[in-house]
Amino acid sequence: xxxxxxxxxxxxxxxxxxxxxxxxxxxxxxxxxxxxxxxxxxxxxxxxxxxxxxxxxxxxxxxxxxxxxxxxxxxxxxxxxxxxxxxxxxxxxxxxxxxxxxxxxxxxxxxxxxxxxxxxxxxxxxxxxxxxxxxxxxxxxxxxxxxxxxxxxxxxxxxxxxxxxxxxxxxxxxxxxxxxxxxxxxxxxxxxxxxxxxxxxxxxxxxxxxxxxxxxxxxxxxxxxxxxxxxxxxxxxxxxxxxxxxxxxxxxxxxxx
Amino acid sequence: xxxxxxxxxxxxxxxxxxxxxxxxxxxxxxxxxxxxxxxxxxxxxxxxxxxxxxxxxxxxxxxxxxxxxxxxxxxxxxxxxxxxxxxxxxxxxxxxxxxxxxxxxxxxxxxxxxxxxxxxxxxxxxxxxxxxxxxxxxxxx
Numbered sequence: 001x002x003x004x005x006x007x008x009x010x011x012x013x014x015x016x017x018x019x020x021x022x023x024x025x026x027x028x029x030x031x032x033x034x035x036x037x038x039x040x041x042x043x044x045x046x047x048x049x050x051x052x053x054x055x056x057x058x059x060x061x062x063x064x065x066x067x068x069x070x071x072x073x074x075x076x077x078x079x080x081x082x083x084x085x086x087x088x089x090x091x092x093x094x095x096x097x098x099x100x101x102x103x104x105x106x107x108x109x110x111x112x113x114x115x116x117x118x119x120x121x122x123x124x125x126x127x128x129x130x131x132x133x134x135x136x137x138x139x140x141x142x143x144x145x146x147x148x149x150x151x152x153x154x155x156x157x158x159x160x161x162x163x164x165x166x167x168x169x170x171x172x173x174x175x176x177x178x179x180x181x182x183x184x185x186x187x188x189x190x191x192x193x194x195x196x197x198x199x200x201x202x203x204x205x206x207x208x209x210x211x212x213x214x215x216x217x218x219x220x221x222x223x224x225x226x227x228x229x230x231x232x233x234x235x236x237x238x239x240x241x242x243x244x245x246x247x248x249x250x251x252x253x254x255x256x257x
Numbered sequence: 258x259x260x261x262x263x264x265x266x267x268x269x270x271x272x273x274x275x276x277x278x279x280x281x282x283x284x285x286x287x288x289x290x291x292x293x294x295x296x297x298x299x300x301x302x303x304x305x306x307x308x309x310x311x312x313x314x315x316x317x318x319x320x321x322x323x324x325x326x327x328x329x330x331x332x333x334x335x336x337x338x339x340x341x342x343x344x345x346x347x348x349x350x351x352x353x354x355x356x357x358x359x360x361x362x363x364x365x366x367x368x369x370x371x372x373x374x375x376x377x378x379x380x381x382x383x384x385x386x387x388x389x390x391x392x393x394x395x396x397x398x
Binding site: 021022023026075076077078079080081084085088112113117118121122123124125126128129131132133151192195196199200201203205206208209210212213216234237238241242245246249 | 261264265267268270271272274275276277278279282294330331332333334335337338341342343345347348350351352353354355357358376380383384387388
């Protein structure tokens with residue numbers, strides 16, 4: 001069995017987990033497990049949110065290493081779960097590297113939920129968050145609309161490869177604009193709950209959770225970088241909403257409702 | 258209270274879809290969201306501190322997620338993310354920003370500090386449970 005094939009298969013599996021929102025230690029564990037199942041005793045991997053470095057040594061004392069850069073980070077927890085299960089399975093019944101490559105390709109090419117589905121559920125999510133924070137049924141519909149629009153536009157901005165700071169800032173601005181308009185037309189009872197509910201779908205939940213879990217697992221570099229990622233998203237949302245508030249007051253005068 | 262927990266369940270469901278969780282796991286993960294919010298509300302009735310309620314709720318949510326991850330053999334993140342999401346202090350962040358825009362910096366700072374404490378309480382809840390779960394794993398071996 002060729003040592004090059006092993007390192008490529010293991011690193012590709014790790015890369016999928018990292019790109020789709022898995023924790024750092026899970027990536028390192030997966031790489032080590034896959035290499036072990038092919039009889040490699042010494043595997044060292046160093047994983048950060050932006051790159052993977054792996055070095056393996058076989059029984060003839062030949063050492064090779066591989067570096068992979070991670071450029072895109074999305075959230076698709078289904079792929080994480082599937083790769084995780086795959087790496088556990090091959091410890092018990094080993095696959096050849098070709099079969100393993102096919103499995104990994106298959107998992108990597110599973111389509112996510114369609115854009116329409118995610119838009120609908122994002123809308124529902126922000127609507128129900130609004131109800132959760134004390135809004136009435138009119139607020140629900142406005143938040144539903146905002147959620148759908150935010151998800152639709154962030155899909156559009158993803159196609160243009162806009163960075164996440166601008167994307168979240170525009171999302172926050174959109175939420176504030178529509179909520180302010182609706183409130184000034186006296187369509188809704190409470191503007192605050194609408195904005196809080198709709199910015200919840202922008203909140204970086206996965207970065208926060210992974211930052212905590214990485215830090216306690218001892219992956220301090222990843223922990224700090226994910227915290228900074230979460231902080232920047234929060235700043236972007238706050239900046240987006242506050243710019244709209246400020247412009248609104250300048251244009252129409254008076255206090256905020 | 259029950260109705261509110263149901264709203265939390267539906268919000269978590271929406272989040273689960275955004276994160277591409279499928280099938281049985283999606284429902285299990287969303288129930289976690291309902292459960293944490295229910296804990297938060299019950300705890301809010303019993304004692305006045307909101308930060309402590311958040312800590313308790315995040316504790317319950319994390320225990321639920323760790324148990325479910327063992328039963329359904331899936332990564333813990335998948336469950337924990339949906340369980341914790343209703344607790345995330347988006348409201349505190351919003352009010353801190355709003356007060357800052359209005360020019361009330363004192364109010365803004367105090368809202369900001371409360372938000373920071375809330376986030377800290379949630380984080381400590383998660384840390385506590387996952388540290389305990391590693392101890393259990395060691396004992397079982």
